Amino acid sequence: MKYVGSPDFDHAQRGSIGVLVTNLGTPQAPEKTALRPYLKQFLSDPRVVEVPRLLWWFILNGIILNVRPARSAEAYRTVWTEEGSPLLIHTRNQALELQKRLNAEHDGEVIVDFAMRYGQPSIANALQSLMDRGARQLVVLPLYPQYSGPTGGSTFDAVAEDFSKRRWIPDFQFVANYHDKAGYISAVADSIRQHWKAHGRAEKLLFSYHGEPRRYLDEGDPYHCHCHKTTRLVAEELGLSEDEYLSAFQSRFGREEWLKPYTDHTLREMAGSGIRSVQVVCPGFSADCLETIEEIGEENRDYFLEAGGERYEYIPCLNSSDGHIDFLTDLVNERISAWLSAKSSGAAAPTATMADAMKARSAA
Numbered sequence: 001m002k003y004v005g006s007p008d009f010d011h012a013q014r015g016s017i018g019v020l021v022t023n024l025g026t027p028q029a030p031e032k033t034a035l036r037p038y039l040k041q042f043l044s045d046p047r048v049v050e051v052p053r054l055l056w057w058f059i060l061n062g063i064i065l066n067v068r069p070a071r072s073a074e075a076y077r078t079v080w081t082e083e084g085s086p087l088l089i090h091t092r093n094q095a096l097e098l099q100k101r102l103n104a105e106h107d108g109e110v111i112v113d114f115a116m117r118y119g120q121p122s123i124a125n126a127l128q129s130l131m132d133r134g135a136r137q138l139v140v141l142p143l144y145p146q147y148s149g150p151t152g153g154s155t156f157d158a159v160a161e162d163f164s165k166r167r168w169i170p171d172f173q174f175v176a177n178y179h180d181k182a183g184y185i186s187a188v189a190d191s192i193r194q195h196w197k198a199h200g201r202a203e204k205l206l207f208s209y210h211g212e213p214r215r216y217l218d219e220g221d222p223y224h225c226h227c228h229k230t231t232r233l234v235a236e237e238l239g240l241s242e243d244e245y246l247s248a249f250q251s252r253f254g255r256e257e258w259l260k261p262y263t264d265h266t267l268r269e270m271a272g273s274g275i276r277s278v279q280v281v282c283p284g285f286s287a288d289c290l291e292t293i294e295e296i297g298e299e300n301r302d303y304f305l306e307a308g309g310e311r312y313e314y315i316p317c318l319n320s321s322d323g324h325i326d327f328l329t330d331l332v333n334e335r336i337s338a339w340l341s342a343k344s345s346g347a348a349a350p351t352a353t354m355a356d357a358m359k360a361r362s363a364a
């Protein structure tokens with residue numbers, strides 16, 4: 001059979017609404033042997049590395065996968081916890097908290113699962129599990145506030161690839177981004193205010209976003225604009241003047257030019273120009289992970305302090321904070337409201353005649 005179907009589904013069943021929360025992915029363990037397959041899957045994705053395939057195959061398999069796994073494993077060991085990778089733990093908690101909130105509001109009508117674009121749990125398995133549990137309407141919610149081809153685009157590809165094998169495609173919504181949603185901006189601004197309340201303010205607030213090759217911007221990827229808009233809106237909500245904050249891009253990979261200014265250069269330059277205190281926030285990451293805990297929390301701290309800075313603070317991601325879960329709940333509710341009202345008006349429920357016809361057919 002060409003397409004995967006659900007031949008034994010109950011025709012009288014009232015379908016539920018599935019919500020699939022996703023994030024990027026993480027290795028199974030902070031070991032070279034686990035990093036190799038993870039990086040191979042991740043870096044083979046043409047959405048992530050847009051280089052002619054044959055050339056990239058030789059670079060990836062001949063050089064990168066022989067060098068990077070050991071280096072990355074060492075970095076992952078510094079953030080790994082007893083429960084595992086921070087990104088995986090936070091994503092699981094976010095899905096659990098979202099499920100609790102949606103249960104309270106919709107009495108089990110909305111079911112939540114989570115998946116990783118690379119590694120485990122996979123998008124294909126989570127989609128199967130949601131459909132096995134009766135999801136016939138689906139919201140895919142990648143936890144990337146800003147859209148980029150390597151993140152949102154790639155997640156869409158994985159969902160579409162799974163759908164291409166299915167007989168019955170659910171009614172479907174894809175949340176491509178939420179970088180300028182009022183609820184998201186307020187949640188980030190509140191987390192900064194809370195940090196200020198506990199620690200006081202610094203001379204500068206640096207918004208650091210994951211980078212991507214500059215070429216992607218030149219070819220039409222909106223990520224750079226989305227990041228700047230998030231910064232501007234949060235700064236406006238906090239009442240900051242232009243000399244009190246700036247945006248920069250971190251996590252460069254390879255030799256090509258990436259989005260500028262680079263976070264590490266910016267921090268060194270700030271220290272060199274006499275700025276003594278800085279706070280760094282990362283509103284492009286919905287959960288703390290290697291790139292925030294190690295790269296921003298540790299590595300860039302050293303750059304700033306070594307260059308003459310005196311006070312450096314990292315403001316954590318929203319993770320499973322109440323403000324974040326409130327926002328995600330509102331976002332999902334906004335997306336599913338038409339489906340819910342159709343259900344409550346009975347429009348989505350199977351008709352008695354259809355259910356009876358099916359029962360009669362299977363009895364025959």
Ligand SMILES: C=CC1=C(C)c2cc3[nH]c(cc4nc(cc5[nH]c(cc1n2)c(C)c5CCC(=O)O)C(CCC(=O)O)=C4C)c(C)c3C=C
Pocket residue numbers: 024025026027043048049068072085087144148150151210211212213223251253284285288289290291
């Ligand atoms: C090679 C190119 C890469 C692009 C383009 C890219 C874009 C991109 N990534 C994120 C979010 C995350 N990236 C993370 C790790 C990570 N990213 C790359 C490379 C690219 N990312 C690598 C090789 C790695 C692995 C770690 C390493 O070896 O350095 C993570 C953290 C995962 C974790 O397990 O903690 C996140 C999150 C965004 C938002 C983005 C968009 C432009």
Ligand SMILES: [Fe+2]
Pocket residue numbers: 210251
């Ligand atoms: Fe990345």
Ligand SMILES: [Fe+2]
Pocket residue numbers: 251290291295
């Ligand atoms: Fe990094």
